[in-house]
Amino acid sequence: MKLRKIGFLLFILILAVSMGACSIETGVDTGTKAAAGDENKNLSIEAIGEGYPLTIKDFVGYETVLDKKPERTAVLSGTSLNIWYDLGGKSICTSNISKNIKLLAEHKDEIINIPSVGATYSIDMEKVIEYKPDLVIAQEGTQGEQAKKLRDMGFKVIVSRIKSYDDVMAAYRVFGKILNSEEAAEKRISEIENKRQELVSKLPQQKTSVIILYLTSKSLAVKLDNSIAGDVSNILGLKNIASDLPPDTIGSETTPLDIEYIVEKNPDYILVTSMISSNETAKKTMEEQFAASPAWKGVRAVSEGRVIYLPQEYFLFNSGPYYGEAIEYVARSIYPEVYGEVKDWYEK
The missing domain is CATH 3.40.50.1980 (Nitrogenase molybdenum iron protein domain)
Incomplete structure (x- = not known):
């Protein structure tokens, strides 16, 4: 009977430790992972909350809490930059803009003249830090290592992966929430979706x-x-x-x-x-x-x-x-x- 009681107490202790470890892993804090098993999943970006504070769960499973609308955002990749500016956002710096990116005509000159912090795959960390961004939007893969370092230094970082149609839709919705431009985001989403439906209907x-x-x-x-x-x-x-x-x-x-x-x-x-x-x-x-x-x-x-x-x-x-x-x-x-x-x- 005594052995059973000891065994039961050990089980409760192990369970408590496991739950504690899990809660640390899933804590909603800048730079923490959303879930222990998310590391190898392709996640969609998501904004949790109505108005500020917003929790952004990004493409690699990290959660970042934004207490207010960012005023000094560093968008470090071209596609994210295009969508960000489409919704009225600005960027204090970015990576080199390729001549082969189709930039929004109404923002093209402004985007081209954004200060550069180096090539997309090799950004200059010191330059990024000098600009003192209150939000960094980095690109998955090519900027993953830099994103982690910036996050470890205390910067708020969202990792963006925009490859597919669904990725584009998700980015518009999340960026729209961050920029308080949800109406503009839904309008653009509707335009792209209508075009898709029109083309598919004629296949x-x-x-x-x-x-x-x-x-x-x-x-x-x-x-x-x-x-x-x-x-x-x-x-x-x-x-x-x-x-x-x-x-x-x-x-x-x-x-x-x-x-x-x-x-x-x-x-x-x-x-x-x-x-x-x-x-x-x-x-x-x-x-x-x-x-x-x-x-x-x-x-x-x-x-x-x-x-x-x-x-x-x-x-x-x-x-x-x-x-x-x-x-x-x-x-x-x-x-x-x-x-x-x-x-x-x-x-x-």
Whole structure:
């Protein structure tokens, strides 16, 4: 009886310690994780609360409490910057703005002249700190390490991941709440959603397959469904023949190129995305690769001219407010008889 009592007390003690550890892990404090198991999940961004104080649960599972509307925000990536300015926000500094980002026309000059703190993938931490931001919006992956360091130093940091259509919608809603611009956010969301619905409603019944190539100055790989082009393909009901292939690494949006596999699956279209100096250079480089390798002759999409080069302003960087245009570009490229020719619509 005595042993049972001792065993029971030990069980209660262990349970209490476990619950205490769990409560520490899930505490809602700047820089704490939202849940112990969230580390490997792709979370959507969320604003918890009606008005201030707001708790922002970001894409990597961290929760940040904002007591009031931030006055000195540092938005460190282009897509987030575009959405932030679309809702009336300002940024005290940012990373280098690529010429291939499609910036909002009404804010383009202002955004280009925001002080730079270095390249997106290598921001200057000291410069960021000098600006004394009361909120930092960093980019998942490329700025993850810097985000953690800033958070550890006491800065309020939100990690943003804006790749898919759903990511764009979530970012608009959260940024709208932070900026007290919820009406403007819902208006933009409605515009993008109406465009998506309009395009999807006209889709032909035929099944169309694609492979999405990813060209850089050093390599050629294949994009998966968690890429921008993969997401747009899913929206348009296109079958990405690489969907079931394993990623390079956990969470990666690419898989190694396997021409034999592409020949075997024989997709109807090849979509080419790129991270290279320009859209024109990407097309020239890819055409040279097609011509240099006899293996590509076995892919009918190549021999029959069904290769579509996707503009970097839509598919290298998420186009944010222009996501509807990204969908339309692919729709027009594959089904011109339904949507009209790309050349009659797309402005470089």
